[in-house]
Amino acid sequence: MKHCSDIDNAVKILQKGGLVVFPTETVYGLGADAKNPDAVSAIFQAKQRPAKHPFIVHIGTINEMHNWGTNIPEDTFALVRRYWPGLLTLVLKRASDVTEIISGGQDTVALRMPSHPVALELLRAFGSGIAAPSANMYGKLSPTSLDNLSPNIRNAADAILDGGHCEIGIESTIVDLSNAEPRILRPGVISLEEIKRALGKKVLSSSGFNMRFPGGCKVHYAPNAPLLLVPSDELVARIAEYRRMQAKVAVISSSIVAVPPCYTHRFIPPAPSEWARQLYSTLAELDRIQPERIIIELPPNGPDWEGVRDRLFRASNISSPSKNNRAI
Ligand code: TXA
Numbered sequence: 001m002k003h004c005s006d007i008d009n010a011v012k013i014l015q016k017g018g019l020v021v022f023p024t025e026t027v028y029g030l031g032a033d034a035k036n037p038d039a040v041s042a043i044f045q046a047k048q049r050p051a052k053h054p055f056i057v058h059i060g061t062i063n064e065m066h067n068w069g070t071n072i073p074e075d076t077f078a079l080v081r082r083y084w085p086g087l088l089t090l091v092l093k094r095a096s097d098v099t100e101i102i103s104g105g106q107d108t109v110a111l112r113m114p115s116h117p118v119a120l121e122l123l124r125a126f127g128s129g130i131a132a133p134s135a136n137m138y139g140k141l142s143p144t145s146l147d148n149l150s151p152n153i154r155n156a157a158d159a160i161l162d163g164g165h166c167e168i169g170i171e172s173t174i175v176d177l178s179n180a181e182p183r184i185l186r187p188g189v190i191s192l193e194e195i196k197r198a199l200g201k202k203v204l205s206s207s208g209f210n211m212r213f214p215g216g217c218k219v220h221y222a223p224n225a226p227l228l229l230v231p232s233d234e235l236v237a238r239i240a241e242y243r244r245m246q247a248k249v250a251v252i253s254s255s256i257v258a259v260p261p262c263y264t265h266r267f268i269p270p271a272p273s274e275w276a277r278q279l280y281s282t283l284a285e286l287d288r289i290q291p292e293r294i295i296i297e298l299p300p301n302g303p304d305w306e307g308v309r310d311r312l313f314r315a316s317n318i319s320s321p322s323k324n325n326r327a328i
Pocket residue numbers: 024026027028029030053054055056089091103106108109110112114132133134135170171172174185212213214215216
């Protein structure tokens with residue numbers, strides 16, 4: 001049985017060029033030996049991810065960074081000391097022997113050392129880098145528990161390691177250190193302000209930057225039903241409006257205002273960590289009951305909410321046609 005494979009078995013599978021689903025504290029990853037181009041290309045097929053999108057290489061020790069990156073700037077060490085193992089991915093100039101498929105043809109490589117004990121045990125037992133995107137089908141919600149792993153990914157994986165529900169729930173913050181000025185490529189739980197403070201210098205934000213990677217596309221992390229993000233003071237009126245149209249509306253809110261009756265209502269306490277942890281699993285749960293529309297109370301602006309708001313904005317900007325994607 002694939003489910004709940006042990007670490008030794010998962011290591012053997014990676015060595016043979018197979019795919020392993022493993023937990024990290026952010027989201028589950030779909031991993032392959034980062035030094036084996038055939039194994040890495042099987043990830044593209046499993047996820048139906050467009051070619052040329054680069055991968056994060058996960059490593060189990062800080063020292064391994066030198067096997068993948070080159071010309072490593074001083075800033076790297078300040079961030080690594082503070083945030084690894086953890087929620088930070090760093091983009092560095094890549095070493096010359098890093099395979100083309102990992103970097104998507106760029107001269108950089110993304111590195112992350114996760115803190116989840118199962119991930120760390122796997123990485124240290126394997127002893128080399130594991131290339132792993134989030135374990136979702138391209139453009140869909142990242143799984144934060146095995147309950148939300150898509151059947152396609154389940155079938156494509158040769159082993160699946162269970163780590164329970166991911167504690168953090170949204171993907172790592174990505175910081176590009178490969179240019180003169182550090183830049184956030186993908187917001188996450190670690191905010192731009194925090195990176196600025198840790199480096200003691202200006203850090204460029206992701207906004208307006210044309211990124212060539214899936215997490216940087218406008219539409220990503222999307223549930224099937226269209227999302228509507230609504231400020232707190234409009235929430236009650238907007239729900240009532242959809243009710244009048246007899247639309248099958250699901251609501252996710254966090255303020256204590258009485259939500260008018262609707263098809264389904266999920267409450268998430270008004271804390272960034274709770275929203276991050278519960279966002280994808282709540283959206284996945286709502287997707288299963290197929291509402292026509294999901295109304296979400298938009299959390300406030302501010303550094304602590306950067307990552308959650310980023311995922312909400314991306315998920316609400318549906319461009320791919322789907323049967324649920326009609327304006328109501
Ligand atoms: O929390 C996470 O980061 C999770 C867990 C599994 O570690 N991983 C994850 O991987 O979110 P993925 O592939 O879904 O998103 C990583 C993003 C992708 O958009 C990828 O294109 C980008 O990082 N990326 C990878 N290498 C890059 C590079 N050299 N330059 C710029 N972006 C890069």
